[in-house]
Amino acid sequence: MLTISNLQASIGSKEILKGINLEVKAGEIHAIMGPNGSGKSTLASVLAGREDYDVTDGSVLFEGKDLLDLAPEERAAEGIFLAFQYPVEIPGVSTTNFLKTAMNEIRKYRGLEPLDAVQFLKLMKEKMKLVNIDQSLLSRSLNEGFSGGEKKRNEVFQMAMLEPKLAILDETDSGLDIDALRIVAEGVNQLRSPERATIVVTHYQRLLDYIVPDYVHVLYKGRIVKSGPKELAFELEEKGYDWIKAEVETV
Amino acid sequence: MNNQPNNDLKSKLLADFRTSEERMNGASKSALHQIRREALNQFDRLGFPTVKHEEWKYTNVNSLIKEVFEFNASSELTVEDLAQLESSRLDGNVLYFVNGQYQPHLSKIVSPASQLTITTLAEAVKTTPDLLHQYFAKYADFQDNAFTALNTAFAQDGVVINVPANTTVEASTILRFVSDARHLNVASQPRNLFIVNTNAEIKIAESFRTLGDQASFTNVVTEIVVAEDARVEYYKIQNESDMAYHIGTTQVHQKDRSHFYSATVTLDGGFIRNNLNIALDGSECEAHMYGLYFPNGRQHIDNHTLVDHRKPNSHSNELYKGILEDRSTGVFNGKIFVREDAQKTNAYQSCKNVVLSNDATMNTKPQLEIFADDVKCSHGTTTGKLNEEALFYLRSRGIPKVEAQSLLMYAFAEDVIKKIKIDTLREQLERRIQAKLAR
Ligand SMILES: Nc1ncnc2c1ncn2[C@@H]1O[C@H](COP(=O)(O)OP(=O)(O)OP(=O)(O)O)[C@@H](O)[C@H]1O
Ligand SMILES: [Mg+2]
Numbered sequence: 001m002l003t004i005s006n007l008q009a010s011i012g013s014k015e016i017l018k019g020i021n022l023e024v025k026a027g028e029i030h031a032i033m034g035p036n037g038s039g040k041s042t043l044a045s046v047l048a049g050r051e052d053y054d055v056t057d058g059s060v061l062f063e064g065k066d067l068l069d070l071a072p073e074e075r076a077a078e079g080i081f082l083a084f085q086y087p088v089e090i091p092g093v094s095t096t097n098f099l100k101t102a103m104n105e106i107r108k109y110r111g112l113e114p115l116d117a118v119q120f121l122k123l124m125k126e127k128m129k130l131v132n133i134d135q136s137l138l139s140r141s142l143n144e145g146f147s148g149g150e151k152k153r154n155e156v157f158q159m160a161m162l163e164p165k166l167a168i169l170d171e172t173d174s175g176l177d178i179d180a181l182r183i184v185a186e187g188v189n190q191l192r193s194p195e196r197a198t199i200v201v202t203h204y205q206r207l208l209d210y211i212v213p214d215y216v217h218v219l220y221k222g223r224i225v226k227s228g229p230k231e232l233a234f235e236l237e238e239k240g241y242d243w244i245k246a247e248v249e250t251v
Numbered sequence: 252m253n254n255q256p257n258n259d260l261k262s263k264l265l266a267d268f269r270t271s272e273e274r275m276n277g278a279s280k281s282a283l284h285q286i287r288r289e290a291l292n293q294f295d296r297l298g299f300p301t302v303k304h305e306e307w308k309y310t311n312v313n314s315l316i317k318e319v320f321e322f323n324a325s326s327e328l329t330v331e332d333l334a335q336l337e338s339s340r341l342d343g344n345v346l347y348f349v350n351g352q353y354q355p356h357l358s359k360i361v362s363p364a365s366q367l368t369i370t371t372l373a374e375a376v377k378t379t380p381d382l383l384h385q386y387f388a389k390y391a392d393f394q395d396n397a398f399t400a401l402n403t404a405f406a407q408d409g410v411v412i413n414v415p416a417n418t419t420v421e422a423s424t425i426l427r428f429v430s431d432a433r434h435l436n437v438a439s440q441p442r443n444l445f446i447v448n449t450n451a452e453i454k455i456a457e458s459f460r461t462l463g464d465q466a467s468f469t470n471v472v473t474e475i476v477v478a479e480d481a482r483v484e485y486y487k488i489q490n491e492s493d494m495a496y497h498i499g500t501t502q503v504h505q506k507d508r509s510h511f512y513s514a515t516v517t518l519d520g521g522f523i524r525n526n527l528n529i530a531l532d533g534s535e536c537e538a539h540m541y542g543l544y545f546p547n548g549r550q551h552i553d554n555h556t557l558v559d560h561r562k563p564n565s566h567s568n569e570l571y572k573g574i575l576e577d578r579s580t581g582v583f584n585g586k587i588f589v590r591e592d593a594q595k596t597n598a599y600q601s602c603k604n605v606v607l608s609n610d611a612t613m614n615t616k617p618q619l620e621i622f623a624d625d626v627k628c629s630h631g632t633t634t635g636k637l638n639e640e641a642l643f644y645l646r647s648r649g650i651p652k653v654e655a656q657s658l659l660m661y662a663f664a665e666d667v668i669k670k671i672k673i674d675t676l677r678e679q680l681e682r683r684i685q686a687k688l689a690r
Contacts, residue, residue, distance in 0.1 A: 048647045052639075076649035088640040092662025101658065102648040109649070158648065 001026045001197050002047075002067075002166055007058035009046050016042045018222035019058065024166070027194040031208055031233060032201045034219035035241050040201045041085050043219070044170045048082040049075050062166070076102070077109035079165030083155035083172045085201075090142040095154060096124070098142065099161055106162065127160040131187050148175035156187040167191065168199045173207040185210030205237035218244055260316040265295060267322070268404060282384050283376060290393045290403035297397040309582045309614045310524050310553045315496045318466050320438035323351045323407060326431035328462070330357060336429070336460050342675050343422035344369060346410055349429045351439025353408055366420045367453065368413045372442055375411040382413065386444055390474045390530070391502035398498045402472040406442030409471075414451040416478075423454040423673045428471065430495060433463030443473040450480040456676055457485075459520075461492040471499040477509040479533065485513040486671055490683065491520035493548060500526040507533035507562075514541040514670050517552050518683055528557040531593075534564045542571035543667040545687060546579035546611075553582035560593035560623075567597070572667050573604040574660055575611035582614045587628060589621040596623060600630040605637055605663060657688035 002024040009017040016039045024030055032040055046053050047060065049072030060067040062078060070078065090098075104114040115123070128135065133153050143151050152172050159167055172184055188198055188211050200211055208216075208230060216232040217224045220241070225248050226232070236244075268291050275284070299316050300307040326349045333347075346369070347357035353371045360369055375383055393400035410426050430437050447453055461467050469491075477483050483503075491497060497520055503511050515525055529538045544552040558567045573581045583602045604613045615632040637659055645655035664684055671677040 048643075050643055071652065072643060072646035073649050073651045073655075076647055082647055084644070088638070088644045090638075090641045090644065090659070090662070092665050093641075093645075093658060098645060098648070098650065098658060101654065102645070102650050105651060105654070106649040162648070 001063060003061040005059050007060060008056045009042060009053045010056055011053055016222055020224055022224060024197050024199065026197055028214045029198045029211060031213040031216045032199060032219055033216060033236055038219045039222045040219050041170055044082055044168045044201060047168060048072060048080060077106045081159050081162055081164030081167045083159055083169040085170040087143050087151045087155055089144045091144050093142050094140060095138040095142050099158060123161065127157060130160055130190060131157045132183050133157045149177060149180050152176055153180060156184050160187050163191065165195065166197050170201045173202050173204060181207065182210060205233045208233050220244060220248060261299060286388050287404045290400045293393055294397055294400035294404060297400060299397055315468065315522060318436055320436045320468050322438045324435060324437045326350050328354065328431055335462060341425050344424040345427065347427050347429065348408065348441055349431050350437045351408055351441055362420055362422045366418055370411050372409040372411055373407060386446060386476060390504045391472050391500055398470050399472055399500050402440045402442055402470050406440045409442035412445045414447045414453050416448040416451055418451045420453040425456045425458060427458045428469060430461045430467035430469060431463060432461055432465035432467040436466040438468040440470045445475045447477050447481040447483050449478045452482040454484040454673055456488060456673060458488045459491055459497060461495045464494060466494045468496040473501045475503045477503065477505045477511055479506045480508045482510040484672060486676065487515045489517040489520050489523060493521045493550065495521050497523045503529040505531050505533055505536045505538065508535045509533060510537045512539045514667060515554065516680060517544040518687060520550060522551045524553040526555045530559045530561060531565045532561050534562040536565040538567040540569040541667045541670045543664055544573045544581055546581060547576035548579060550579045555584045557586040558598065560589045560596045560598060562592060563594045565596055569600040571602045572663060573613060574664065575604065575613055576607045578610040580612045584616045586618040589623050589626050591622045594623050594625045596626040598628045602632040604634040606634055607637065660688055
């Protein structure tokens, strides 16, 4: 589904991604871990199409299409969704309002009829229940004055609404209480299907108890320096990153 | 002051005044005419302002005074012609002026005479001279402002509204000033006077439109007297052509416990200067001022506001917002005076701008002059680009760039739009703004 080859990206003169290789197949869940500042969010942003970063080398194929050629909105319409680590506050735009526009733009891209107000509301009710989010939150200005947890929950709600083929969750678990964590995990697991895939960026093994990954990768200084089965996450939890850093430095 | 190189318009106006005076035959001795003559002399002394004048630093009237205009040109505007202005049917009292002349066949007054008297200025001169004598030109100062002086000297028509004490005017009143510039350059100088007596209430809107591609010049002055406990909602909506010049002063005088609530929305217009001056000459008054301007192309929109807190315990609140595109320019100058007597004043002012192009310019200047010690005042101006983070967020959800931009701009503008409480007017503006954003 997603093939990242030798991806290099920088901002200004600062190189951040220094050759990422990653293959994600439909049906899989990949966890990406790694120390602060190693480039995890950068990778997520580059995949979603943030224009601040210059891709200096490498390629990204999504279902055979050159992803780097597409505008962010086209990537979304192709089925990519990024749950942001720091969701932005947008005064004057409510979740309900913009999400309806977003859904219908995506449907238009795919050659589908727009949803009418009734269909949209029905879908919303269903997904609201799934992520246990309140209507009042969705009619407020997007993320404005939301608590950390509410912002994350809103990201998962949008993901549930848009049903992406590839969801990228950037630290969606941080700042969540245990109940919310379970709800987020449920949201992801609901989407789990042979046609879909998920990349979860996290610092905590805890989340992986709920969302069991097929692979765990360690990103360090802009490269994936280690990959392994889910057990790798336990090892990291126990031993930290020093041993990996040491391994990298000796190479 | 008379040393401007291109002052043809000025000499023409002075000559016009003298010619009409000669034809007046007796009426030139009236008290009203004495005021006009005084205003003319003042205009003569002041001359048109240059950019050296502090108040006109960013607004250069040179190209305006080089144009040749036909003042008060007659126009045969029909109901069918109005359809070109795409205005949906407005409720309430609707009065049309075309090139400054009242159009009874296009207008309607639905409010009963018990709720308000509404007459044209030309009529009021004949029927209620005492009322005019009491109020006309008593508030809008022409000593310092050449355009107000000019209007005072020349204004032939406009609207005089008088709302009796303890009366709520249920219907809203909409004054539409149309410049019919289809055939020639036209100019008009409407003059309005609204007297809202003790504990009375009214909603009034002034709308300015242009027909045709020739140049037009509107020099309007509106005086609003808000008596004790009275409440006034006032909207000024400008949707004129790129060839339109507009200079306007709205002068408000508030007494104890009165409320004045206003929004000035400028969608289009070539060259615009709005002065909104509010004298809070009473305690426990409230004044709210909202503004939205949205220039593109080479449009120039200048909003000057002045709030003069003269008495204690009053509250003023101001929010102006601008979206600037292309090579347009905007000016916001907000003055707040708090006089020595005006203790416990609360005054807030904020001006926020989004500049969408590198060639657009916004000049903001808040000016606070505070002579009392126990006051709460704050002001702030921001000028920036559209929030890139927000734009990326929306696009990452599937909304194309242009739509995402207009969504953000609409959200920005909506703060002001939703302050308009005349529903038909607000809905019409919502549609026009959406349309301008979608361009
Ligand atoms: N806009 C930017 N300008 C300059 N440096 C940037 C910018 N964005 C990211 N960086 C730098 O790139 C590096 C990688 O940042 P990134 O946010 O991708 O890390 P991360 O792995 O997600 O970290 P964390 O675990 O703290 O979220 C950091 O050193 C960061 O400071
Ligand atoms: Mg990060």
